[in-house]
Amino acid sequence: MRVGIDVGGSHIGLGIIDRENNLIIKEEKDYDIINEDMSEIVIRTIIDLLKQVLLKQNLTIDDIEKIGIAFPGTTSSGIVIKAENLGIINLNIEERLRGFFNTKIVLENDAKCAAIAEKQIGSLKDYDDALFVIIGTGVGGAAFLQGKLLKPIRYSGFEVGHMVIKETTDKCNCGRRGCFEIYGSMKRFKEKIKQEFKLDSIDGKIIRQFMFYNIENQRLKELIDEYIENLVIGIANLVNIFEPQAVSIGGSFGHYEEILLPKLKEKLLQEKELYNKGNVPEILIAELRNDAGIIGAAML
Secondary structure, three states: OEEEEEEOOOEEEEEEEOOOOOEEEEEEEEOOOOOOOHHHHHHHHHHHHHHHHHHHOOOOHHHOOEEEEEEOOEEEOOEEEEEHHHOEEEEOHHHHHHOOOOOEEEEEEHHHHHHHHHHHHOOOOOOOOEEEEEEOOOEEEEEEEOOEEOOOOOOOOOOHHHOEOOOOOOEOOOOOEOEHHHHHOHHHHHHHHHHHHOOOOOOHHHHHHHHHHOOOOHHHHHHHHHHHHHHHHHHHHHHHHHOOOEEEEEHHHHHHHHHHHHHHHHHHHHOOOOOOOOOOOEEEEOOOHHHHHHHHHHHO
């Protein structure tokens, strides 16, 4: 048995995976509080959640051959170098958790973990040259060329969310201005809808329900078109660089597939964004949905 852990901006998902990569059990836990010391909150949440799942399955840590952790941001050699959306810098998460769980622990960027799962058993399994873009609280990604995951020697790399797509005064959490993440994240999109229509929350269920029941609202259409236009700029940049056969999109974007995906495909095809018009990639939604990060982490 292996454990996969997917650390997010507001909660952590954890699952137990068998040797055939089947997800046996999955549990999620919101952070008790979000404050300046998120390192300790993340560590405590992982410990509590893993103990809870092991107890529920009547297992001990001796039954677990490996713990894989998918973490947003830059990772290297077991250390979270920088996770902007959580305010975490230089957290040696492998070392900290090994003090509680005596088993192999492996850390990787969350987008790469989800991409690994999608490449092996999901939407990208039939493609050698492919891109995976995760769109949720932030924006991340991974690339495969000739079937191999591109991975730098030092840090996790491929910080596609911090590719500048606009000349603007809007400042990203990373300190730069005009980042893809500012305009392409689902969090930013939902915040705009909440603000424009004075909704109570950016909770996914509330936003989805509002969109489905108000899809003919002219202002909502404008916000959707603006969001899609920004997505197309970022994704087209990546397609022009890597020339993939397919692009798979993961994260909470998939919850809005019926509304957003057709518009994204249409805009990508009709706009003069792609350098090689004869090599338009397939645009797919991640098959494993929000389980991709957990399963991919367990595959490390």
